[in-house]
Amino acid sequence: MAPLAATATLFPCKCSIGREPDASLPLKPNKNMVKINGNSATRVEVATAVASMTPPIGMRGVDEELAVLPKSFRQNIPTKKQTTDSYRQGVLILGGVGYRQTVVIRSYEVGADKTATLDTFLNLFQETALNHVWMSGLLGDGFGATHGMIKNNLIWVVSRMQVQVDSYPIWGEVVEIDTWVGASGKNGMRRDWLIQSQRTGHIFARATSTWVMMNQNTRRLSKMPEEVRAEISPWFIDKKAIKEDVTDKIIKLNDAATYINSGLKPKRSDLDMNNHVNNVKYVGWMLETIPESFLETHQLSSIVLEYRRECGSSDVVESRCEPDENPKPEGESVDLFGGYPLAPQILEGHGILGPFHAWPLSYTHLLQIKGETKNEEIVRGRTTWRKKFSIIPFSS
Amino acid sequence: MAPLAATATLFPCKCSIGREPDASLPLKPNKNMVKINGNSATRVEVATAVASMTPPIGMRGVDEELAVLPKSFRQNIPTKKQTTDSYRQGVLILGGVGYRQTVVIRSYEVGADKTATLDTFLNLFQETALNHVWMSGLLGDGFGATHGMIKNNLIWVVSRMQVQVDSYPIWGEVVEIDTWVGASGKNGMRRDWLIQSQRTGHIFARATSTWVMMNQNTRRLSKMPEEVRAEISPWFIDKKAIKEDVTDKIIKLNDAATYINSGLKPKRSDLDMNNHVNNVKYVGWMLETIPESFLETHQLSSIVLEYRRECGSSDVVESRCEPDENPKPEGESVDLFGGYPLAPQILEGHGILGPFHAWPLSYTHLLQIKGETKNEEIVRGRTTWRKKFSIIPFSS
Numbered sequence: 124m125a126p127l128a129a130t131a132t133l134f135p136c137k138c139s140i141g142r143e144p145d146a147s148l149p150l151k152p153n154k155n156m157v158k159i160n161g162n163s164a165t166r167v168e169v170a171t172a173v174a175s176m177t178p179p180i181g182m183r184g185v186d187e188e189l190a191v192l193p194k195s196f197r198q199n200i201p202t203k204k205q206t207t208d209s210y211r212q213g214v215l216i217l218g219g220v221g222y223r224q225t226v227v228i229r230s231y232e233v234g235a236d237k238t239a240t241l242d243t244f245l246n247l248f249q250e251t252a253l254n255h256v257w258m259s260g261l262l263g264d265g266f267g268a269t270h271g272m273i274k275n276n277l278i279w280v281v282s283r284m285q286v287q288v289d290s291y292p293i294w295g296e297v298v299e300i301d302t303w304v305g306a307s308g309k310n311g312m313r314r315d316w317l318i319q320s321q322r323t324g325h326i327f328a329r330a331t332s333t334w335v336m337m338n339q340n341t342r343r344l345s346k347m348p349e350e351v352r353a354e355i356s357p358w359f360i361d362k363k364a365i366k367e368d369v370t371d372k373i374i375k376l377n378d379a380a381t382y383i384n385s386g387l388k389p390k391r392s393d394l395d396m397n398n399h400v401n402n403v404k405y406v407g408w409m410l411e412t413i414p415e416s417f418l419e420t421h422q423l424s425s426i427v428l429e430y431r432r433e434c435g436s437s438d439v440v441e442s443r444c445e446p447d448e449n450p451k452p453e454g455e456s457v458d459l460f461g462g463y464p465l466a467p468q469i470l471e472g473h474g475i476l477g478p479f480h481a482w483p484l485s486y487t488h489l490l491q492i493k494g495e496t497k498n499e500e501i502v503r504g505r506t507t508w509r510k511k512f513s514i515i516p517f518s519s
Numbered sequence: 520m521a522p523l524a525a526t527a528t529l530f531p532c533k534c535s536i537g538r539e540p541d542a543s544l545p546l547k548p549n550k551n552m553v554k555i556n557g558n559s560a561t562r563v564e565v566a567t568a569v570a571s572m573t574p575p576i577g578m579r580g581v582d583e584e585l586a587v588l589p590k591s592f593r594q595n596i597p598t599k600k601q602t603t604d605s606y607r608q609g610v611l612i613l614g615g616v617g618y619r620q621t622v623v624i625r626s627y628e629v630g631a632d633k634t635a636t637l638d639t640f641l642n643l644f645q646e647t648a649l650n651h652v653w654m655s656g657l658l659g660d661g662f663g664a665t666h667g668m669i670k671n672n673l674i675w676v677v678s679r680m681q682v683q684v685d686s687y688p689i690w691g692e693v694v695e696i697d698t699w700v701g702a703s704g705k706n707g708m709r710r711d712w713l714i715q716s717q718r719t720g721h722i723f724a725r726a727t728s729t730w731v732m733m734n735q736n737t738r739r740l741s742k743m744p745e746e747v748r749a750e751i752s753p754w755f756i757d758k759k760a761i762k763e764d765v766t767d768k769i770i771k772l773n774d775a776a777t778y779i780n781s782g783l784k785p786k787r788s789d790l791d792m793n794n795h796v797n798n799v800k801y802v803g804w805m806l807e808t809i810p811e812s813f814l815e816t817h818q819l820s821s822i823v824l825e826y827r828r829e830c831g832s833s834d835v836v837e838s839r840c841e842p843d844e845n846p847k848p849e850g851e852s853v854d855l856f857g858g859y860p861l862a863p864q865i866l867e868g869h870g871i872l873g874p875f876h877a878w879p880l881s882y883t884h885l886l887q888i889k890g891e892t893k894n895e896e897i898v899r900g901r902t903t904w905r906k907k908f909s910i911i912p913f914s915s
Contacts, residue, residue, distance in 0.1 A: 210608075210621065210623050210693050210717075211623050212606075212608075225606065227606050227607050229642070229646045230645055230649050231642040231645055231797070231799070233791075234787075234788070234790070234791075235787075235790050235791065240788065246625070249626055249627055250625045250626050250627060253626050257691075295595060295653075297606050321606075390803075391630075391631075391807070391811070391814060392630070392636065392638065392803060392807075394630070394631050395627070395630075395631065396626075396630065396631055396632070396690070398631050401627070403627070407788060411786060411787070411788075415787070
């Protein structure tokens with residue numbers, strides 16, 4: 124049998140990146156790629172130690188007795204490739220190298236408009252990526268690293284993430300989430316996702332991300348060891364969820380940004396099992412900096428994130444946001460009624476949408492840690508938006 | 520065939536309760552029962568209007584075209600009783616009146632210790648309750664109300680909730696969540712839950728809740744109309760998840776409370792599809808008021824919540840918290856190693872747990888809206904806790 128491969132990834136493990144660039148390191152799969160620093164890594168060390176205690180499948184009975192113990196390992200990690208996972212409704216696709224999971228959008232995964240939130244998408248991306256690795260039989264520490272990576276003290280760090288949303292599935296919708304991986308430069312990995320309607324095949328959202336390996340002791344980016352390449356490269360395919368990947372570098376916002384939220388502090392519940400602030404929280408901080416009245420009338424159509432540095436539980440974060448100058452393209456119309464575009468003046472005047480402010484439809488974002496002497500970037504972002512249509516209620 | 524019944528419930532719909540008691544209303548299923556007020560109900564009216572637009576199953580195709588439209592109805596609501604739901608892995612149990620759903624604990628549903636959070640339990644309680652009603656064939660507006668309730672302009676409001684946690688399932692654990700309903704007094708309904716290991720049957724958590732009906736126009740509590748009783752009473756069974764229900768009234772904390780968090784403001788993402796602050800957020804605000812160092816070393820073993828009033832998106836909330844006076848029972852020991860209790864001095868001295876503060880193990884809570892002239896109670900709570908065992912990492 125060919126070597127089994129794990130294709131790792133997880134959002135929470137953004138880990139310490141940024142600060143001191145290391146010129147000796149040739150790793151440049153992407154010009155926006157993360158840089159390197161020399162932080163210590165207490166938290167990750169703890170995680171690894173716990174991982175090394177992972178028991179074989181079937182040891183659950185003992186564990187049952189220890190109600191007071193945190194059960195610090197994922198249950199039932201297979202040591203061989205699995206083709207189906209009935210409990211998670213997962214199955215290998217794309218000739219056995221991709222993963223598809225069927226999920227129903229739950230009542231608490233939707234917002235006030237009863238459609239899935241962006242948070243839900245990001246959560247499901249993380250979940251399906253980890254389940255993909257789980258199916259591969261090579262999941263070691265539960266955070267997406269392969270056995271070869273663990274042997275080499277390597278962890279995955281995400282450097283870039285892009286999501287395009289066509290529409291948001293509603294509460295109760297059955298969706299299929301496909302995910303697969305490919306090469307990114309010489310030492311990186313790309314992971315893509317598609318979210319589609321199980322019934323109609325309509326694609327709700329597409330996403331792509333770039334990952335590199337970091338030595339968890341030195342906190343430096345690492346080349347991909349041959350041992351790890353042998354594990355994961357059999358899973359690589361040349362297939363892109365997003366055809367035209369946006370690669371323009373996101374500008375760094377300065378303190379003249381139009382909207383600034385300061386003093387943002389992670390709460391206990393914002394920390395994931397890596398004890399880092401979860402990626403979903405980052406996006407929340409970014410989007411909450413946009414004015415409320417805009418968020419009420421618009422929905423996100425795309426987001427690009429460039430990760431620079433992790434955010435720990437004691438950091439105080441500032442979120443900056445700058446709208447684009449051009450409020451909206453000329454003659455824009457919205458396709459509301461099955462292919463019949465309405466003229467902008469109907470939509471935007473005193474017509475069915477009522478009068479509203481002409482907001483810009485794209486924003487640049489920056490999250491940074493406010494330090495005493497200098498600030499440190501966590502993540503830069505770009506978002507684009509489209510107008511929401513408001514249903515005017517009938518009296519029943 | 521016997522009349523089909525829906526058994527409603529949902530946490531988000533705590534709705535406007537409290538303030539002006541109405542002496543004319545004989546409804547007293549519980550001495551801590553919610554009171555009545557005369558608020559207007561714009562949000563709920565909108566919800567109902569949307570509900571009245573709910574299309575029959577199979578109209579999805581049209582909807583697919585309207586990417587910009589919020590899809591404001593739950594998909595595929597059955598009009599007849601269903602016995603299985605393959606996508607949600609749900610099945611009717613207890614002779615066809617209870618509901619069981621099998622779920623896998625996801626990577627983003629666990630905390631830093633890789634076990635499911637209390638939030639996850641509360642979310643799954645809401646989800647399974649709504650899916651239970653969905654299976655009944657009587658779900659009307661998607662918020663848990665039956666057709667008879669909608670006809671009578673009635674919605675469910677929760678007055679009380681109690682959760683007991685024996686232990687928390689780990690990431691990847693397959694759990695079965697059972698839920699069923701029963702009578703509570705003459706006009707109320709009880710809904711219970713059990714969360715158990717699919718593999719071993721070990722019961723992780725038990726919960727019970729009490730619900731009453733409110734007229735959404737008058738905002739007054741309502742008797743259960745005969746029409747609604749005929750729908751739901753065939754689903755009632757006399758089975759209790761928690762044998763000894765705690766019924767002691769929770770005292771109201773005054774401004775001398777030891778811990779107070781003020782200025783808490785709901786964010787957009789804290790609002791559910793009812794445009795109310797979600798119940799899970801309430802619990803978050805309560806627990807975050809307990810000191811961090813306590814939360815790091817303890818896990819919640821039970822919570823009781825008494826709901827008084829809804830919290831809207833513009834309210835500013837204060838969370839008060841008071842520890843019990845008695846720090847801990849004498850001679851307490853913790854059963855860590857499969858039935859071999861360790862002496863307290865080993866656990867609490869400089870032994871495996873290291874030195875730590877002797878914290879009280881129960882707390883009283885209050886969430887209230889800070890008004891200009893007076894405060895209004897949202898919810899009172901009681902929590903009990905047990906010590907966590909900390910794994911000291913080995914170097915690998």
